[in-house]
Amino acid sequence: MDRDTLRRCIAEFFGTFWLTFGGCGAAVLSAAFPDLGIGFLGVAFAFGLTVLTMAYAVGHISGGHFNPAVTLGLWSAGRCANKHVLPYIVAQVAGAIVGAGFLYMIASGRADWVPGGFAANGYGALSPGRFSLTAGFLTEFLATFFFLFIIIGTTSKGAATGFAGIPIGFALVLIHLISIPVTNTSVNPARSTGPALFAGGDYVVQLWMFWLAPILGAMVAGAFAKWLYEPAGILDTIVVEER
Secondary structure, three states: OOHHHHHHHHHHHHHHHHHHHHHHHHHHHHOOOOOOOOHHHHHHHHHHHHHHHHHHHHHHHHOOOOOHHHHHHHHHOOOOOHHHHHHHHHHHHHHHHHHHHHHHHHHOOOOOOOOOOOOOOOOHHHOOOOOOHHHHHHHHHHHHHHHHHHHHHHOOOOOOOOOOHHHHHHHHHHHHHHHHHHHOOOOOHHHHHHHHHHHOOHHHHHHHHHHHHHHHHHHHHHHHHHHHHHHHOOOOOOOOOOO
16 A cells, blocks of 8 residues: 555544544433433534544545545545545544444443443334334435535535535534434444444344445435536545545
């Protein structure tokens, strides 16, 4: 692996670590804290803020994907080099697992703590609102489609240069406000994998859906956005890398 790719992968590792640790940490540690918890709204903002902060911290190094679906969606849009796809995904999954591991160690330090679902994603009996597989799949597909559409649109020619991290972060907040009751919100296979490995059981069995639906949604969005924005040219800015 050349030095540039290594730097990019390290950036993706820490970005995905922060997303998993920060977003899932808010859900596990703070959402229903005794007497005063942050609730769904707080968790939604926590996930959005992790992406917003890391987009500006390391987005200029790797493009700030922090999500295998984003990497594959940008690849389908012609905005991620072939050589970066697999290394990015490996780094993202590793970052999510390590982030979830640290969160588990911290959360288990409370004497009466019960792991429960550990902020893992699920459908059916594992859905917070007991939504079906079909409802969960459609939610994850559509949410990821629009997430990628927003990412590509806000980083294309004509968009406000340097501000893409803000609408992208708020898009993730909105996605969580919509879909937490349905699937506990994934739109990110790496974020799903880390907590599922610690929650175990059926959360691992259901993990396939939280890879398939976000990746399909992202790649369809990437192909569509390429058609929509390509004639106007592509602006190389945050979450965009050279082809």
